């Protein structure tokens with residue numbers, strides 16, 4: 001049972017040499033990222049440092065030019081996005097990507113319906129129950145019959161989160177800038193939802209954000225990227241005093 | 253004319269599944285109708301199979317070609333999909349025109365009448381049945397979980413994929429399904445007209461289907477039905493105008509797309525909403541509630 005790459009009390013997510021190039025630009029450069037089971041990990045870095053590209057690689061929207069990604073010890077870097085989702089990875093997008101012409105409720109049902117196609121057989125009553133409960137968490141239950149395109153930016157972010165939590169099983173939730181441009185009350189709702197899902201269901205989170213205050217509350221550890229590379233990792237205090245981090249943020 | 257309207261209803265319903273609900277603008281829909289028609293007529297003529305067997309085999313062939321073409325084209329972005337399917341449509345048309353030894357090209361290929369007569373009454377009932385069947389089938393698809401995958405794909409394909417939907421598989425499924433709709437309609441239409449020619453394989457025919465769906469209401473259930481009947485009737489009334497009709501239809505599409513994206517269906521809905529507001533007793537009929545839990 002003891003595999004080299006994780007398994008019992010090893011990493012939930014582990015990348016090695018993960019690399020993505022766009023033409024001459026190396027957006028993600030031999031990234032070694034390791035996130036433990038049940039962690040809430042922050043991923044920070046200046047604009048253009050490769051955070052979104054990393055999330056796109058992890059969720060299968062981009063194919064890596066080199067390196068590997070392991071989830072619970074198994075390679076997922078050659079899988080298509082829906083296959084990665086099937087193994088328990090959900091995500092949100094920096095700019096919300098919803099099913100605009102579907103209702104709020106229909107949006108959160110999509111992952112559960114997709115699960116049926118993979119041979120899942122959750123009873124519809126149970127699916128609806130979870131959908132409604134999650135919508136209630138994120139304060140959108142009242143709007144469940146509204147079209148998703150009618151929501152505000154913050155509400156759209158909340159809906160993305162509720163929709164992602166409908167993925168089952170869910171081991172890893174990737175969030176790209178969940179707090180960007182969001183009203184403070186909605187920020188609180190998002191933080192509560194993350195902590196609650198982490199506590200109650202053991203969901204592991206990887207949160208890309210520029211919101212240091214939120215990350216400080218949520219994440220015991222943060223990883224720092226700069227120009228595609230991992231330049232530091234540690235507690236908030238550790239990285240705040242890290243020379244390379246200061247240099248990356250304050251300029252050369 | 254009635255049977256022909258219903259023929260277009262079936263084509264339009266099939267194309268709406270693909271373009272309206274799934275967001276894949278194929279320009280080869282009319283070609284699948286022709287594949288159904290020619291396959292059947294050729295098999296009946298050369299292999300002496302019964303007409304219904306010929307039509308069935310035409311449908312199977314169209315589904316297989318749809319599946320194959322979908323495999324090749326559905327990873328492309330919208331504009332390339334449109335171009336590739338258009339190129340496919342033109343290739344098939346040229347093939348049918350050039351291979352006149354087999355297809356008799358522009359001279360036309362005889363297809364025996366299904367009911368042994370060109371009298372239109374029985375065909376009208378036939379097409380009525382087929383159109384109803386097409387509506388039921390489309391309804392069953394749109395109302396199922398597949399319908400949810402389709403709408404998710406149309407709204408945001410990347411989001412659908414990362415929420416677990418096998419987008420490629422379902423786009424291809426709808427592509428092949430819409431080819432089946434077209435081939436059923438085309439197969440029976442051939443044995444009603446009695447003579448096949450490559451003319452309806454021209455782009456004009458595809459344009460008519462697009463016009464019908466958009467004027468009726470893209471991505472609405474009744475849209476292709478209303479649109480096909482409306483445009484076909486209008487087209488017959490204005491027969492004397494000839495090719496100029498296409499210009500008129502193009503203008504109509506532009507006006508509708510700008511003012512009423514949901515087409516005739518949208519117009520009827522807002523009229524219904526207006527009436528329901530004035531006459532509350534009519535409300536349950538005219539403005540039914542959108543959703544169940």
Ligand SMILES: Nc1ncnc2c1ncn2[C@@H]1O[C@H](COP(=O)(O)OP(=O)(O)OP(=O)(O)O)[C@@H](O)[C@H]1O
Pocket residue numbers: 022025027045046047048049050051052053054094
């Ligand atoms: N699809 C793409 N094609 C070409 N270049 C890209 C693409 N996506 C990202 N890049 C480039 O890769 C680099 C990393 O971009 P990325 O979006 O991953 O950064 P980020 O850390 O998410 O930045 P931000 O904080 O602004 O969201 C940038 O230089 C960006 O311009």
Ligand SMILES: [Mg+2]
Pocket residue numbers: 051052053094176
């Ligand atoms: Mg980013």
